[in-house]
Amino acid sequence: MPSSEKPRSLERGVVTSSFPSALPDPTGLLDLDTRHVWHPFTQARTAPEPQVIVRGEGPYLYAADGTRLLDMVSSWWVNLHGHAHPAIAGAIARQAQELEHVIFAGFTHAPAVTLAARLAAELPGRLSRIFYSDNGSTAVEAALKIALQAGFNRGETRTRILAFEGGYHGDTFGAMSAGATSGFYAPFQDKLFQVDFVPYPATWAGDPEVEAKEWAALSALDALLGDDVAAIVLEPLVQGSAGIRMARPAYLDEVVRRVRAAGGLVIFDEVMTGFGRTGRLWAARHLSEAPDLMCLSKGITGGFLPLGVTAATEELYRAFGGDSFAQAFAHGHSYTANPLSCAAALASLDLTLSPETAANWERIGAAHERALPELSAHPHLERVRRCGTILAAEIRGAGEYGGNVSLELRQFFAARGLLLRPLGNVVYLLPPYVVTDEQLGQAYAAFLDAAQTFGRPG
Ligand SMILES: Cc1ncc(COP(=O)(O)O)c(C=O)c1O
Numbered sequence: 001m002p003s004s005e006k007p008r009s010l011e012r013g014v015v016t017s018s019f020p021s022a023l024p025d026p027t028g029l030l031d032l033d034t035r036h037v038w039h040p041f042t043q044a045r046t047a048p049e050p051q052v053i054v055r056g057e058g059p060y061l062y063a064a065d066g067t068r069l070l071d072m073v074s075s076w077w078v079n080l081h082g083h084a085h086p087a088i089a090g091a092i093a094r095q096a097q098e099l100e101h102v103i104f105a106g107f108t109h110a111p112a113v114t115l116a117a118r119l120a121a122e123l124p125g126r127l128s129r130i131f132y133s134d135n136g137s138t139a140v141e142a143a144l145k146i147a148l149q150a151g152f153n154r155g156e157t158r159t160r161i162l163a164f165e166g167g168y169h170g171d172t173f174g175a176m177s178a179g180a181t182s183g184f185y186a187p188f189q190d191k192l193f194q195v196d197f198v199p200y201p202a203t204w205a206g207d208p209e210v211e212a213k214e215w216a217a218l219s220a221l222d223a224l225l226g227d228d229v230a231a232i233v234l235e236p237l238v239q240g241s242a243g244i245r246m247a248r249p250a251y252l253d254e255v256v257r258r259v260r261a262a263g264g265l266v267i268f269d270e271v272m273t274g275f276g277r278t279g280r281l282w283a284a285r286h287l288s289e290a291p292d293l294m295c296l297s298k299g300i301t302g303g304f305l306p307l308g309v310t311a312a313t314e315e316l317y318r319a320f321g322g323d324s325f326a327q328a329f330a331h332g333h334s335y336t337a338n339p340l341s342c343a344a345a346l347a348s349l350d351l352t353l354s355p356e357t358a359a360n361w362e363r364i365g366a367a368h369e370r371a372l373p374e375l376s377a378h379p380h381l382e383r384v385r386r387c388g389t390i391l392a393a394e395i396r397g398a399g400e401y402g403g404n405v406s407l408e409l410r411q412f413f414a415a416r417g418l419l420l421r422p423l424g425n426v427v428y429l430l431p432p433y434v435v436t437d438e439q440l441g442q443a444y445a446a447f448l449d450a451a452q453t454f455g456r457p458g
Helices: 026-036 086-098 110-122 136-153 173-178 186-191 210-224 249-261 314-318 339-352 355-377 405-414 437-454
Strands: 053-057 060-063 068-071 127-133 160-164 195-198 229-234 265-269 293-296 308-313 381-387 390-395 426-429
Touching: 068 437, 086 339, 110 127, 110 308, 110 339, 127 136, 127 314, 136 160, 136 173, 136 229, 136 265, 136 293, 136 308, 136 314, 160 173, 173 186, 195 210, 210 249, 229 249, 249 265, 308 314, 355 381, 355 390, 355 437, 390 437, 405 437, 426 437
Parallel strands: 160 195, 160 229, 229 265, 265 293
Antiparallel strands: 053 060, 060 068, 127 308, 293 308, 381 390, 390 426
């Protein structure tokens, strides 16, 4: 039986009911984990044992068995400034001693108001209203509902939603509907609402067909547009879960203009691309056009606590004003605008807007750029691409997206001290901004080794 298929033992270790303190006992913990924990996006029957992580510092995660992992995927794209950053940890601790939470209907508080005002000052276009929720999926869910209800409140009959093929927007039903072609939702297909999908002209360094793909995608969009379109939702510049697929800003600008000319709203899902991943604060800052709604989460708290934001224009907000509650946005979550999350987000925003972080975006981008020629020249790599701090390439002949090779690749990288989580044969780096050039060098070298080991020439 290949080691990746080894069933996790139910028999190991002593089961204790308290969490291990100073010296964690990985064996006991894994036993409890096997009995009681249901991990996300994991086939427990075939997945290797999860690794017990006891500490994080900078770009490193420290495991109970004494090993150290360089977190090159920012722990599912949430971490920005390194693990356990003292400024964010301190802000949460201070806030916890003042006010941990309060119902956000009928009440407000300084962390939520300050964060809303500071985000509004940085957001593109006329986005000035902040609706809080808990995560990326709920941020998208709220955006879709706002787009639909705004039309409903105005007496319009616009109900159709458009999205890009391959796009991923989260795992709640609205987000799944908008991500129906991402390949994750077979058991739910007949429960998803109708969304029309526009081809996504993914591109890479030296792609000779990019313009032809963009024109074809634009004419497919034209064929879908009509006076019943409420909105398009899209991941600007980089589709994340679809396999780090990149599109050009000029093309996206044209999409925005055409949807808007047809009277539809534009929703940017910047859950992954936000807070500097693309080398600017927002992917939207690479475009001339701005969205009507924007979704943020993941990096918003620097990776410390869950928080979702749906930013809207004042014009959209006004569509919900009226004499009756029926026009209000009847949507909310128990932990809406949690003060601890908002305090973490404010501390993270200070770090994000610092000159040091901007310099790090430049530095990481420049390092990726220097690595591109060698990666592009490797006969086993194809479609090498970069956007800001994100670098990706496909290992030729190593199976398609969704194949089993990603698990083997994960183990290959782990053996070299790297946390990398390829999406099928797509290997990508999406590091915390504190990663050093030397650490990036280690990742590029492992990338080339993996290509050599798993790939074959075209
Ligand atoms: C672009 C995008 N939107 C939405 C989501 C969903 O976010 P969450 O996992 O916080 O629900 C993700 C998660 O990967 C994402 O990448």
